Amino acid sequence: MLTPYDDTYFMKKAYEEAEIAFEKGEIPVGVVVVIKNRIIARGHNLTETLNDVTAHAEMQSITAAAGFLGGKYLRNCTMYVTLEPCQMCAGALYWSQLSRLVFGAKDEHRGYQKFGVQLHPKTEVSQGIMEQECSQLLKKFFIEKRNLN
C-alpha cells in the first residue's frame, strides 16, 4: 500500500517548525517526534526568545513527547530534526533511549558526531533527508543576520 508517511513527509513537518523559528529570528532548527506515523511533539529553537541555551528544539520536544507518552523514555519513537543535534541534545537523546534519529543537514562544527558523543545503543541514525533545504534555510538565516549587523 502506498503511504504518504515516509521520512521526507515528516522531515517536511520538522522543516515547517524551522521556518517558524526563522520568522522569530531564531536559528532555524525544527523537530517533530513521531510514533506509529503520528506526530506527538513539535518544536523549534527558542534560545533567544526564552533567553535559555537549553531551549533547543530537540530538548523541548523530548520533554513534550515524554509528557504525551506519560513516561520518560522515547522507545518506539523517531525524532526528525532539520540539523544534526549538538552535544547537549545528543546527550539528552541518549537518556531518552530514542529508537530512531533522522536529521537533515550535518553540523560540521557543533554536531555531536564530531565530538564522539554517544547516542543510546538502541538508537538508529539516518541522515541527509532534505539536507539541501535544511542547510539552505540556515545559510539564509546567517546571511540575513550578517547583513543586519
Place this chain on the structure above:
Amino acid sequence: MLTPYDDTYFMKKAYEEAEIAFEKGEIPVGVVVVIKNRIIARGHNLTETLNDVTAHAEMQSITAAAGFLGGKYLRNCTMYVTLEPCQMCAGALYWSQLSRLVFGAKDEHRGYQKFGVQLHPKTEVSQGIMEQECSQLLKKFFIEKRNLN
C-alpha cells in the same frame, strides 16, 4: 581576610540539594550556581518527579541562573555540582559559556570526561571537592533502591 566562601562552603549547599533529591527518591545530585559569592540558582535532579530525562539538576539550574541574570550566558558564574555532569549537561554548559565548573564525585560510567564532550574553552574545571560525601550519598541511594526491589 578570612571568608566562609570557599569551594567546600558552596559544595555543601549543592550537597543539601542532593539530599533533597534523595528524600524524593531521585538520584541524589544537587547544584548551586554562584556569582560573586552569591547563590543565584539551586537545583536537584527531578527526572522521576517530572517524568523527563532532561530534568537534571544542572539543566534546571542553567535555565534558572540565566533567568536571574536576564541573559543566557553564565559568564563569571561558578557551578557546584555533586556529581560529574553527563554528556547532556556538559553540552549545555558548553553553550552557557560557564566560567568555572566544580564537581564532587566522578562519574566513571556516564561522566562527560569519558566521552570527550567539550566544555567551553573558557570554562575552568575543579573536581574532587567533597568527593567522598557526594559519592557516599549516591551509593546509599542505589543500595536502598536495590533492597526495595
